[in-house]
Amino acid sequence: MTAHVVQRSTAETTLMRQFETEKLSSSPRRADAFGRFIAGGLPTRRVESWHYTDLRAAMRDAAPLAPAPDSGAIEDARAILTDRKRMAAWRIVLVDGRLVAELCDQFPPAVSFSREEPSPVDVDDPMVALNEAMSVEAYVLKVADGARVEGLIEITHISTAKDARSVYSRVAILLGIGASASLIESYLGAGPGVQRNSLAILTLAEGARAKHVVLVEDDAELHIESRLGQLAAGAELNDFVLISGGALTRRQLFHKLIGPEAKITLGGLTLLDGKRRSDTTLQVVHAAEAGTSREYYRAIVDDEAVGTFQGKVIVENAAQKTDGAMKSQAVLLSPRAQMNAKPELEILADDVVCGHGATVGSLDPEQLFYMMTRSLDRDEAESMLLEAFGEEAIRRIEDDVLAEALRRPFWAWLARERVARVGGEGEIHWVESAS
Amino acid sequence: MMQAAGPMLEIKKLSVSIHGAPILEDLNLTVRAGEVAAIMGPNGSGKSTLAYVIAGKPDYEIVSGEIWFDGEDLLELEPNERAQKGVFLAFQYPVEIPGVATMTFMKATLNARRRSRGQGDLTTPDFMRRVREASQMLKLDQEMLRRPLNVGFSGGEKKRLEILQMALLRPRLCVLDETDSGLDIDALKVVSDGVNALRDPERAFLVITHYQRLLEHIRPDVVHVMAKGRIVASGGPELALELERNGYRDYAEAAA
Known part of the structure; x- marks a missing residue:
């Protein structure tokens, strides 16, 4: 027991009460996890990895826990799915964190x-500890050793609550030795009262390969998503996120290359407007030799929105011959838009090739002028440049079906932006899709 | 319909500065439909500024003066509106646009120009036919047009692509800003042939160059000499030959 009195925030007090009254504390594992959470409480700017997102200040209270979905919620979820073009061969649907x-x-x-x-x-x-303490359900998706799954697997996270609710979801994805699969995870349906804490554990055994796309399209008040990955020898993970919704989005990735010659490619396209905020914070640890890591993140930030990218690549002593490159690029469309970019390397091995870079700027006036001298209106030229900026990021997924899944919300966001900026018709496309 | 009787392009007492430094001073220039006018002058005489100001580059401050194009006040128009009216600038240094396929860009620009004149979009086969014809004339590999605009193109390829775009957009006034720079003799011939093929009684060219050699391929009707931000001499093609022999020194001194 701590002897001194700790000043708890309203949200922390609510979380403590929820943890007790929901009888979650009877599990020693949960109790331990909650203890780890509450020791430091909600993160503030003083926690280095949360420096740009003061969650304690942003979270005025913790919303009531979402109950298990009733028949009405299930019907709402079904309607959301019906409205969407089906992309996946196999679909898993979690409503408020439950299958x-x-x-x-x-x-x-x-x-x-x-x-x-x-x-x-x-x-x-x-927030990883809080997820473990509060998630009512947890699931594991397994792909057997040697299995090469041909169709796309989709995990759909749907929230149907009309008012303030907190939603915890917890999923592990295990790819067996030499297995391969393409996965897409979509976050749908959340309204502005939803506080989401979603966690995924990705484990790739020797030689396994996964392509993984995440879409954050809905309007949660708070979207906290943690991804914890481990790659064994020769495993390859290509993970790409597109964020086009959410008032405050925090994506945190903790990936570790534990076997030699593993390869990880992380990328994302963050689209921000209004007063939205989005924070991508990642850590890639090279713990074995001859690993490759690539992190390429792009953001388009408009209005008074704020984007953050913090990337840290750690090359441990044993990880000789590591090849790492990290880049963050942002386009600001308004004088009040902001981007924080902090790429870092921490290299303990001596025989490595690693680099990082960050750019933040507005659209290039020389490019715009050139395009306009060929008859394009300013807003056509701008939207062409923005589409190209995003398309270059999307192409890194190197998969036509997944790229198509990413273009749909990207184009929808661009169209909304275009209407907001020039009041014209929204839908115009310049970049020809998969060819 | 009858063509307006006046000149196509009329620049009157134009003074332009950038960051407070004067570049063009009291410049007067007239170009008529069907005419090929060359503008020659030493480095720093303001030739490229003149090209940019006609096209509408925003960095310049128009201190005084007027530019009339087909009876319209060009200075009131945005760069895209000028292009839609028929002004084309072939850049000295064409800009790279990563992520936008050259073919996609050209189709978008051609349709934007057509729409501004109340015409419908071209069908894809029609567009492809025009691109094929123009790229054969300019000896440009069509495969190249799938690549992002100007990205990884050689200097000569970029210049040929500028002329290809010009051929597709069919402008009224073609401003060529040192199109010969960076071209070897063979490429110079190809580009010049492309330009000559577009010569037309309804179209005018303003050919900006440092050297006489381009004018051996694109024969001008008029040669203007520019120095220190103004036109200091005008004459026939023989003026270009004289400049080749004696250099710009006399004119630079005359303008001082």
């Missing part, structure tokens, strides 16, 4: 999805 079997597809034999607590991952972060 809704009737909305899911039957998997091929090499793939399973079950209710199961994943093996713990050693990451020291308050």
